Amino acid sequence: MRILTSLIFLALPTLLFSQIKSGKELDFNSKYTSVTDSTKNVIPKKVATLDMYRIITLERDTTYIDTSLTIQKEYSHNYLRKDNFGLLPFANDGQTYNTLQYSLTNFSPYPEFGFKAKHFNFLEANQIRYASVATPVTELYFKTTQMKGQSVDSFVTLNTSENLNFSLAYRGLRSEGKYINQMSSTGNFRFTLSYNSKNKRYFANTHYTYQDILNEENGGITTVEDFESENIDYKNRQRLEVYLTDAKSFLKGKRLFLDHSFRINPTKGANNLYIAHQFNYENKFFEFNQATVTSSANGRTVYRFGDSYKSSGIKDQTHYNKMYNRVGLAYENTTLGKFQFFVDDFRSNYYYNQILIFDTKTVPSSLSQNINNAGGQYQYRKNKWNGTFLYSRSITNQSLSNLDAKLQYDINEDNQLTFQYQNINKLPNNNYNLYQSSYVEYNWSNDFKNEKINSLIANATTPWVNASFQFSVLKDHLYFADVSTATQALNMTQIVAPAQYDGTINYLSVKVGKEFKFGKFALDNTLLYQKTSQQESILNVPEIVTRNTIYFTNYFFKKALYLQTGIVFNYFTKYYANDYNPVIGEFFVQKEKEIGNFPNLDFFVNARIQRTRIYFKAEHFNSALTGNNFYASPNNPYRDFTIRFGLVWNFFE
Numbered sequence: 001m002r003i004l005t006s007l008i009f010l011a012l013p014t015l016l017f018s019q020i021k022s023g024k025e026l027d028f029n030s031k032y033t034s035v036t037d038s039t040k041n042v043i044p045k046k047v048a049t050l051d052m053y054r055i056i057t058l059e060r061d062t063t064y065i066d067t068s069l070t071i072q073k074e075y076s077h078n079y080l081r082k083d084n085f086g087l088l089p090f091a092n093d094g095q096t097y098n099t100l101q102y103s104l105t106n107f108s109p110y111p112e113f114g115f116k117a118k119h120f121n122f123l124e125a126n127q128i129r130y131a132s133v134a135t136p137v138t139e140l141y142f143k144t145t146q147m148k149g150q151s152v153d154s155f156v157t158l159n160t161s162e163n164l165n166f167s168l169a170y171r172g173l174r175s176e177g178k179y180i181n182q183m184s185s186t187g188n189f190r191f192t193l194s195y196n197s198k199n200k201r202y203f204a205n206t207h208y209t210y211q212d213i214l215n216e217e218n219g220g221i222t223t224v225e226d227f228e229s230e231n232i233d234y235k236n237r238q239r240l241e242v243y244l245t246d247a248k249s250f251l252k253g254k255r256l257f258l259d260h261s262f263r264i265n266p267t268k269g270a271n272n273l274y275i276a277h278q279f280n281y282e283n284k285f286f287e288f289n290q291a292t293v294t295s296s297a298n299g300r301t302v303y304r305f306g307d308s309y310k311s312s313g314i315k316d317q318t319h320y321n322k323m324y325n326r327v328g329l330a331y332e333n334t335t336l337g338k339f340q341f342f343v344d345d346f347r348s349n350y351y352y353n354q355i356l357i358f359d360t361k362t363v364p365s366s367l368s369q370n371i372n373n374a375g376g377q378y379q380y381r382k383n384k385w386n387g388t389f390l391y392s393r394s395i396t397n398q399s400l401s402n403l404d405a406k407l408q409y410d411i412n413e414d415n416q417l418t419f420q421y422q423n424i425n426k427l428p429n430n431n432y433n434l435y436q437s438s439y440v441e442y443n444w445s446n447d448f449k450n451e452k453i454n455s456l457i458a459n460a461t462t463p464w465v466n467a468s469f470q471f472s473v474l475k476d477h478l479y480f481a482d483v484s485t486a487t488q489a490l491n492m493t494q495i496v497a498p499a500q501y502d503g504t505i506n507y508l509s510v511k512v513g514k515e516f517k518f519g520k521f522a523l524d525n526t527l528l529y530q531k532t533s534q535q536e537s538i539l540n541v542p543e544i545v546t547r548n549t550i551y552f553t554n555y556f557f558k559k560a561l562y563l564q565t566g567i568v569f570n571y572f573t574k575y576y577a578n579d580y581n582p583v584i585g586e587f588f589v590q591k592e593k594e595i596g597n598f599p600n601l602d603f604f605v606n607a608r609i610q611r612t613r614i615y616f617k618a619e620h621f622n623s624a625l626t627g628n629n630f631y632a633s634p635n636n637p638y639r640d641f642t643i644r645f646g647l648v649w650n651f652f653e
Contacts, residue, residue, distance in 0.1 A: 048652075052134035056194070058126050058205065058259060065137060067650045069564055069608040071515075071524050071549060077143065077615050077646060079151055079173060080121060085526055085547055087120070088572075090632045091639050092177035093145045094184025095215055096120060096580060098587065098632050100545050100572055101528060103470045103509045107424050107453055109392070109400040110346055111369055113320045114431030115286045115585035118213060118251045121171075123188060125257050125280055128207045130194045131157040132165050135652055143615070143646030145175035146639075151646075165194040178237040178640065181218040181245050187211065200268060204260035212252040217288075217582035219243030219304060220635025222297035222492070227637055228628045237640070243304045243492075246291040249582055253284040261330070272332040276340070280324040288437075288583050290314040295492075302492045305583055307440040314438040316583070320430065322348040328377075337380035337387075344373035344392065350430040356443055363445045367434045369427075372396045384410045399450060401425045418459040426451045432478050432498040435584065441495050442583055448500050449476045466513040474505040479538060480581070480588035496581045496588045506533040507541075524549040538589060542572040542596055551604075562608040570600040579634050593634040598626055600638070611650040618643055 053065040075083040079093050086101025096117045099105070131137070141153035150173075157167035171188040192207040221227055222241045226234055234240055261276040293312055295302040308314065328342030351366035375392025386408040393401040403423040410416050428448045436443055452475040459468045481499040488495060508531045515524045528545040551566025574596040578587035603618040619642045623630065630638040 048134035052132075053137060053652075054132045056130045056132065056205075058128070058130075065133070065139075065650070067608075067611045067613070069562055069606060069613050071522070071551060071564070073613065073648075074549075074564070074568075074604060074606060074615070077648070079143075081141070081153060081171070086528065086545060088577075088632050089639070090580075090636055091146070091179060092182045092184055093149075093151060093175040094121070094173045094186050094213070095177075095182070096587075098577055098580075100542055101509070101511075102507055102530065102539065102541050103457075103468075103472075103511075107422070107426055109373075109402045109424055109426050110324075110371065111348065111427040112429045113284050113286075113322075113350070114429040115251065115318075116429075117580060117587050118215075118249065118286065118585040121186060121188070121213060122211055122251065122253065123190070123209060125207075125255065125282075128190060128192060128209070128257070130165070130192050130205050130207075131167050132194060133157055133159055138651040140649040140651075141646070144644050145173065146178055146642065147176035149174035149176055151175070163196045163198060165192075167192045177216075179218060179221070179240065179637075180238055180242045181216045181247065183216045185214045199266075201263040201266070202260070203262075204258065206258045206260075207255075208257075209253075209255045211254075212250070215249050215582075217244055217247040217249050219247065219295070219582060220580075220633070221637065222295075222302075222635075224635065230628055237637075241297060243295045243297065243302065243635075244290065244582070245295075247582060248289050249585055250287045250289070251284070251585070253282060255280065255282040257281075270334045274330040274332065274340075276326075276328045276330055276342075278324070278326040280322070282322045284320040284322075286318045286320075286585060288314070288316045288585070297492055300492075304492065304494060305439045305442065306488070306493050306495055308438050309440065310438045316437045316439075316442075318350070318352065318431070318435070320348065320350045322346075335382075337378060337382070340377045340379075342375055342377070342392075344371070344375070346371040346373070348430075350434065352436045354436070356436060358443075361445065363436055363443050364434065367430055369398070370396065371398050371400070371427075373400075375402075386410070398427060399425060400427050414463050416459075416461040418457075418461075420455075420457040422453070422455045422457075424451075424453045426453065428478055431584065431586070437583060439583060441497070444497060446498060448478060448498070451476050451478055464514070468509075468511045470507070470509045472507040474507065474539070477501045477505055477538060480584065480586050482579070482588055482590050494581065496584060496586075501534075501536065501538045503535050505539050507539060508532075520554050521550070521552050524551070537576060537591060540576045540578065540589065542575040542577075545572040546570070560609065564604075564606040564608075566604060568602040568604065570602070571598075572596045577631075577633055580636065587633075590634060595631040595634065598630040598638075600630070611652070613648045615646040615648075616644070 050064055055063045055065060072083065078084055086104050088098040088100055090096055097120050136158040139155040143151045145151050153171040155167065155169040157165060159165045169190040173184060173186045175184045177183055189210045190207060195204045220243060222243055226240055258279040261274050264273040264275065291313060293308050293310065293314060295304045325345045326342050328340045330338055330340040332338040346369065348369045349366060355365045356363035372395050373392045374395050375390065377390045380387045388406045390404045406420045408416065408418045427450055432448055433446045453472060455470060455472040457470045478498065478500050480496050483497045484493055484495045509528065511528045513526045515522055526547045530541045530543060532539050532541060548569045549566055551564060553564045555562055574594040576591055577595045579590045580587050599622060600620050601622040603621055605616045607614045620639055621641050623641045632638045
């Protein structure tokens with residue numbers, strides 16, 4: 001059904017919008033084109049310009065549809081459809097990512113569902129983009145995957161009037177993978193609607209999403225020595241033994257979202273009064289399914305996750321519902337800015353189908369939250385300044401708060417400075433406090449303290465260098481830990497449980513990016529330095545992460561073809577990377593094996609013909625030259641040498 005849906009999304013827009021009725025190429029460089037009739041009379045004809053094709057975020061930031069071919073487009077031509085610097089993908093497309101850059105983490109004071117390792121491709125409400133276009137637009141994305149399968153993303157948007165926009169999108173993936181029990185199958189459906197009343201008094205953005213992520217889970221290879229030996233027998237990765245041969249995880253979710261506002265005064269003037277409302281209803285579901293409890297490793301029977309209440313057919317299911325409402329009153333002055341006061345109502349229910357009673361503890365069936373917040377926000381956007389200052393605090397029994405201040409100063413078109421400070425008192429994610437499983441030692445009920453996070457962030461964008469700085473102080477940090485006993489470790493049993501660090505963690509990161517151009521050649525560089533200060537090794541990151549790309553660009557065939565080709569070098573220093581546990585869908589801290597210190601080279605050839613971008617890549621082509629020491633986590637090898645092909649095709653009416 002998923003493949004059929006994706007084919008419909010691919011075919012229908014092509015049939016509808018692939019032809020330009022006038023027979024003329026769309027001109028994005030001028031507002032008018034001239035058509036000369038037989039009598040040589042010049043008739044001005046209005047056509048769309050680039051600024052009429054807008055992509056808008058929830059915060060009302062605007063970008064434009066871009067069909068150019070740049071090195072940033074090369075970095076974004078992947079499963080996530082964004083630059084994944086700082087993320088280390090697992091061997092198969094559609095699986096999880098290890099996080100190399102801690103500063104990628106975003107924080108909300110509200111308790112979240114959890115199972116964060118499964119959410120990298122799960123689009124949250126603030127990641128949905130809205131559109132406003134002069135003519136219908138279609139974008140088709142395609143890329144080959146590991147072994148059998150494909151990755152597709154189709155997007156269609158149109159304005160039925162100047163005031164009303166619709167969009168439909170579907171992102172689907174199926175990838176078999178090279179290892180046993182590693183198949184991925186995902187689907188992301190999105191529908192958006194944007195509306196402005198003709199008098200500009202009422203504004204609304206709404207969307208509906210349905211997302212499902214299915215991963216076969218093999219638990220990693222049982223004997224890393226076989227992988228590292230470079231024995232020719234193991235060139236076929238299917239011959240490497242894995243812990244789980246019939247396990248899988250499944251995450252799905254639905255969301256209905258509405259953000260709208262109404263101006264009370266009939267005519268917009270120097271002083272305006274608005275009433276605003278935001279609504280978010282969402283449900284999520286996570287399942288870990290394992291038909292056979294026992295595993296085989298080196299001829300031994302292994303109970304990978306310890307004792308189980310079931311001899312077969314494990315089917316752990318976690319349910320989650322959330323409803324969020326925010327009502328606010330805003331005053332806007334053209335000189336002073338915009339002041340908003342709001343009240344939040346957050347309700348969630350995280351639940352299982354039974355109560356578990358043990359000799360020493362009871363694990364409840366649900367964890368419900370009813371939280372009310374009050375706060376204010378100030379926005380100033382004028383001339384070269386753009387600032388947002390937000391403070392909210394709970395007015396119910398829960399103790400949570402959020403202070404978030406952002407300030408941006410545009411020196412000129414090429415130079416920009418941004419500063420941010422965040423002080424957040426965050427409730428624990430639900431799966432830290434409650435989890436039920438058929439595995440005996442994967443049942444817990446906790447009452448952890450709130451996490452406290454202080455972060456200072458600064459960014460500078462200039463023609464000479466792009467730089468970012470972050471310093472964070474973390475208190476009462478929550479994480480998952482390996483709590484296996486020495487005997488369990490010898491028996492290859494992996495027991496993971498939530499924990500809270502009662503000390504302080506200081507985190508520093510400095511990121512610098514610079515591109516050097518030499519005629520038709522260019523060298524693009526991104527360098528990340530990170531450092532942590534802590535009494536125990538809880539927050540582990542590589543000290544150095546770097547990406548360096550040398551490439552060549554040129555036009556061919558009377559500028560009908562634009563070519564881009566080069567080599568990407570990726571590298572990070574050795575560190576104790578977090579390991580992955582499929583039962584809970586989370587990464588956990590481990591102190592046994594370091595990964596990293598392996599160069600990763602990709603060769604690419606990209607081309608643009610009109611609005612079609614074609615991508616060819618040889619990923620990790622140096623894998624046979626450096627030895628099999630490349631891992632995404634301690635028991636999960638990184639990707640082998642792989643040939644990829646893909647394209648992005650834009651249609652404009």
